[in-house]
Amino acid sequence: MAERVVEGGSGVASPAGRAVDPGLLVPRRSRVLEGLRGYGLIAAMWIRSTMTYRTSFFLSTFGNAAITLLDFVAIMIMFSHVDELGGFSLPEIALLYGSCSASLGLADLLLGNTDRIGSRIRDGSLDTMLVRPVPVLAQVAADRFALRRLGRIAQGIAVLGWAVSELDQLHWTVGKVLMVPVMITAGAAIFGAVMVAGAAFQFLAGDAAEVQNSFTYGGCTMLQYPPTVFAKDLLRGVTFIVPLAFVNWLPALYVLGRPDPLGLPGWVAYASPLVAFVVFLPASLAWRAGVRSYRSTGS
Amino acid sequence: MAGRAGLYGAVAAGGFRRYATYGTATAAGVFTNTVFGFILAYTYIALWDERPGLGGYDQSEALTFMWVSQALLAAGALIGGGFQEEFQERVRTGDIAVDLYRPADLQAWWLAGDLGRAGFQLLGRGVVPLVIGGLAFQLALPTAPLRWLLFLVSVFLGLVVSFALRYLLGLAAFWLMDGAGINMMATVVSIFFSGMLLPLTVFPGGFGEFVRVLPWAAMLQVPVDVLLGGGGGAGRTAGALGFQAAWAVVLLGLGRLVQAAATRKVVVQGG
Numbered sequence: 001m002a003e004r005v006v007e008g009g010s011g012v013a014s015p016a017g018r019a020v021d022p023g024l025l026v027p028r029r030s031r032v033l034e035g036l037r038g039y040g041l042i043a044a045m046w047i048r049s050t051m052t053y054r055t056s057f058f059l060s061t062f063g064n065a066a067i068t069l070l071d072f073v074a075i076m077i078m079f080s081h082v083d084e085l086g087g088f089s090l091p092e093i094a095l096l097y098g099s100c101s102a103s104l105g106l107a108d109l110l111l112g113n114t115d116r117i118g119s120r121i122r123d124g125s126l127d128t129m130l131v132r133p134v135p136v137l138a139q140v141a142a143d144r145f146a147l148r149r150l151g152r153i154a155q156g157i158a159v160l161g162w163a164v165s166e167l168d169q170l171h172w173t174v175g176k177v178l179m180v181p182v183m184i185t186a187g188a189a190i191f192g193a194v195m196v197a198g199a200a201f202q203f204l205a206g207d208a209a210e211v212q213n214s215f216t217y218g219g220c221t222m223l224q225y226p227p228t229v230f231a232k233d234l235l236r237g238v239t240f241i242v243p244l245a246f247v248n249w250l251p252a253l254y255v256l257g258r259p260d261p262l263g264l265p266g267w268v269a270y271a272s273p274l275v276a277f278v279v280f281l282p283a284s285l286a287w288r289a290g291v292r293s294y295r296s297t298g299s
Numbered sequence: 300m301a302g303r304a305g306l307y308g309a310v311a312a313g314g315f316r317r318y319a320t321y322g323t324a325t326a327a328g329v330f331t332n333t334v335f336g337f338i339l340a341y342t343y344i345a346l347w348d349e350r351p352g353l354g355g356y357d358q359s360e361a362l363t364f365m366w367v368s369q370a371l372l373a374a375g376a377l378i379g380g381g382f383q384e385e386f387q388e389r390v391r392t393g394d395i396a397v398d399l400y401r402p403a404d405l406q407a408w409w410l411a412g413d414l415g416r417a418g419f420q421l422l423g424r425g426v427v428p429l430v431i432g433g434l435a436f437q438l439a440l441p442t443a444p445l446r447w448l449l450f451l452v453s454v455f456l457g458l459v460v461s462f463a464l465r466y467l468l469g470l471a472a473f474w475l476m477d478g479a480g481i482n483m484m485a486t487v488v489s490i491f492f493s494g495m496l497l498p499l500t501v502f503p504g505g506f507g508e509f510v511r512v513l514p515w516a517a518m519l520q521v522p523v524d525v526l527l528g529g530g531g532g533a534g535r536t537a538g539a540l541g542f543q544a545a546w547a548v549v550l551l552g553l554g555r556l557v558q559a560a561a562t563r564k565v566v567v568q569g570g
Contacts, residue, residue: 207327
């Protein structure tokens with residue numbers, strides 16, 4: 001899939017095409033800064049606009065936290081009938097649940113609206129973004145910036161805090177303490193890369209936002225349960241193909257002092273930031289190829 | 300009377316065709332429901348391994364419950380979607396005035412369109428995940444045609460209850476203007492109280508009894524229980540269908556009362 005995207009893009013990247021792209025004439029560093037500045041401006045605009053309907057904003061922020069909270073209530077209902085699930089106790093599962101919820105919430109806040117690109121391609125409104133002097137990805141990501149998604153982040157961190165306070169029998173070392181924030185940010189970066197790759201996929205497939213959702217929301221549903229619950233093949237898939245296991249499973253297993261069911265070496269727990277960096281490369285290449293292959297629907 | 304039926308039939312067919320044009324979106328939805336189905340299936344296996352017979356289901360019945368609910372989610376618009384957002388947008392922009400001038404009943408018009416949509420979602424997003432689930436896991440699907448027929452009746456009643464509740468959300472736009480917040484809250488409630496996260500029979504004690512008499516139970520829990528049959532035979536199934544029908548009548552009636560109040564509020568700006 002990724003290969004096809006790159007191929008499609010390389011056909012278009014003719015020297016003539018490069019010469020007319022003004023963005024490439026600007027030095028690289030300032031393009032990144034330009035992108036961040038544009039992102040900030042658009043996000044601020046959407047925040048002001050959301051605040052027009054203040055009641056609706058508070059309701060939807062609360063709703064955002066409540067949706068995920070009920071998820072956790074369902075897990076608590078499960079634990080009203082059992083003491084362990086896949087050999088894990090409730091606080092241990094809460095650690096998995098809270099960390100992946102916070103990571104996904106963070107990625108969703110910063111990049112979640114990239115999934116709207118399918119409808120933008122369909123109705124032609126992507127065209128206006130291409131002529132603005134701000135990188136398209138920054139515009140697409142900041143489009144309809146939804147501050148209400150702080151709700152999920154807050155809820156994830158709250159559950160994580162509860163888990164940490166319940167797990168006081170753990171031997172907290174400096175490495176384990178540091179692992180928690182690293183796990184959340186690296187996890188958010190991995191989810192973010194999946195979102196960018198999913199957006200790039202929509203240049204090919206059109207209205208396929210839900211495929212992206214099954215890797216992000218679906219991935220998080222899986223990561224909130226212990227890996228011991230799932231079949232080995234599924235574990236291999238989310239470790240080596242779409243490396244979601246690095247979002248929280250592998251770092252959290254290290255914190256909990258539990259073995260990894262696939263028997264990977266211990267140092268993989270520290271590999272999450274590296275994995276996040278590595279998955280962003282193909283995702284951003286796919287995104288570039290997608291934008292270059294884009295042909296407007298016209299009018 | 301026959302003319303009226305023909306009109307609403309045409310509206311329903313329009314709703315069906317409209318969603319049938321979104322081929323990629325439907326394929327993406329099938330993929331999503333299947334992925335979620337697999338993830339949840341493993342957690343259900345882990346849970347029912349620990350506690351066989353939990354909630355009155357054995358493991359294969361629990362897996363059937365989960366896969367059938369994945370097949371019904373889109374049709375019942377239990378995770379959002381459906382017509383209510385479009386309805387609210389028409390209220391906000393004033394286009395609803397056009398709907399009010401149609402020689403058709405407002406509620407019946409939107410019901411027909413939503414049933415058409417649901418019919419497509421049931422075929423388009425329902426059948427494939429259930430078949431895949433049936434191939435990959437040991438399910439307890441019945442073989443008697445009558446059981447499936449009763450299931451379809453129950454699904455239909457569940458869709459009407461779901462519509463009737465969402466119609467109230469749509470009407471709320473006459474007072475709130477922006478529906479995003481209330482839609483979000485409604486989705487939260489429907490995800491939890493329909494049995495999508497866990498069968499409602501697993502919910503403990505008095506709280507469990509309470510959630511099983513709410514209208515959301517009529518959308519998912521009851522249709523799946525009708526399919527699984529369970530003990531108790533014909534009387535139990537009749538009771539289940541009666542429960543759904545009662546909620547449908549109550550909520551549709553409430554919708555008509557609110558609609559009457561809402562339409563008195565409409566002021567059409569001439570131009």
